[in-house]
Amino acid sequence: MPRYFWLLEDWTALAAYKGDFNAAHKWGLPGLAKCPGCGATWASTGHNYPAVDLSALPEQHEFLKARPEPFAEFTRLQALVRPLAPPGAALPPGTLFGPLVGTARGDLGPLTWQGSYLLLLRRDSFEGLQSEGVLGPASGKAELRFRQKAAPEYLEPQVELRGQLHPDCYPPETPPPCATCGRFKLTLPDDPILDAASLPTDRDLFRVGNFATVLIGTERFKDAVQRLGLEGITFRELPTR
Numbered sequence: 001m002p003r004y005f006w007l008l009e010d011w012t013a014l015a016a017y018k019g020d021f022n023a024a025h026k027w028g029l030p031g032l033a034k035c036p037g038c039g040a041t042w043a044s045t046g047h048n049y050p051a052v053d054l055s056a057l058p059e060q061h062e063f064l065k066a067r068p069e070p071f072a073e074f075t076r077l078q079a080l081v082r083p084l085a086p087p088g089a090a091l092p093p094g095t096l097f098g099p100l101v102g103t104a105r106g107d108l109g110p111l112t113w114q115g116s117y118l119l120l121l122r123r124d125s126f127e128g129l130q131s132e133g134v135l136g137p138a139s140g141k142a143e144l145r146f147r148q149k150a151a152p153e154y155l156e157p158q159v160e161l162r163g164q165l166h167p168d169c170y171p172p173e174t175p176p177p178c179a180t181c182g183r184f185k186l187t188l189p190d191d192p193i194l195d196a197a198s199l200p201t202d203r204d205l206f207r208v209g210n211f212a213t214v215l216i217g218t219e220r221f222k223d224a225v226q227r228l229g230l231e232g233i234t235f236r237e238l239p240t241r
Contacts, residue, residue, distance in 0.1 A: 003219040004194055005235040009113045013231040017109035021120075021144055023102025026064075027054045029077060032093040033068035037180025041068050043094025046117055046212030050140025050156040052084050052097040063097070071181070086160055090209075092182055099140040100156060105147050108154065111232045117213040123153040125230050132224035134204040134217075161209040162200040163216070166193040166241045184210055196240035 031043035043066075054060045059080055069077070078091050085091055100120070110125040120142060121129070129135040138158035144151070169189045177184040188211055200206055204221040208214040217225075222235045 001240075002199070004199065004238050004240065005217050005219070005222050006192070006238050007119070007215040007217050008234040008236055009116045010232050010234040014109060014112065016231075017107045017112075019104065019106030019108040019112070021102060021104035021108060021112070021114075023100040023104070023114070023142065023144060025050065025096035026098035026101050026143075027060065028063055028066060028096040029081065029091060029093060030066065030074060031068040032074050032181055033070050035178060035181040035183065036071050038178040038183060040178070040181070040183055040185075042181075042183055043068075044092040044212065045094065045115075046207055046214075047090065047092055047095040047161070048118060048156070049085060049089070049095070049097050049158055050099055051138040051158040052081070052086075054081060054084065054097055057081070057084075066094075068093075086158075090161065090182065100142040100144070102144060103146075104144040104151075108152070109232055110230050112154070113232070115213075117215055118156065119159070119215065119233075120154045120156050123155060125228070126155045126157065128228045128230070129221075129224055132220075132228070134221045134224045136203065136205075157205065159205055159207050159215060160203075161212055162198075162203065162206040164195040164198040164209050165189075165211055165214075166195040168241060169193055186211065188214070192238055194238050194240045199240065 033041050054063055062077060074093060110122050112120045135157055139155040142154040142156055144154060169192060204218040206216055208216060225233055
């Protein structure tokens, strides 16, 4: 039976590297203001598409500033970017596009994290995982300005949403997703369970479809990371049902 692992930041291993960075994605959909269906004002976290380039859009400036927008304006902007996004991408409020842009200093190590759910890989680490066959080609080159000369290059792999948490993870009183905006008010349980029937068979790294901050790797991915000696990831096995 396949085994799946929740990828978490290994604070102890990363403490050996004395670097840090401050960066944000170049473009993003606005948040949604007062959904006409559920009344919520909200934006998502974890829906990142670093390989999606909005620079050819005449309206690209409309995706530079984070802010809430009414439903009609949000859906107009969503429609503009949908042809550029991967087929079937949900594109909820707050979806981010393009490379990380910002500043960095020191040694970030072979990999580093932002917010404990966004993984950045140094060029050699990225290529190593690709050579192991566990990482797809889609990525965004982070535009990090280092103080030192001969700065390393980092890439953010584009990790798409696949699979679901099992319905047993939801409290019985959990309301269904909003029919208008898709918002699903779910708190991540302490002990997540993956819905076995929903899990992909065509990739080794993905985000959980109904909880995008949960980054999942297969046993093949875990073995490749450990074989390459890449420090900075803790693997927590999750049950399936």
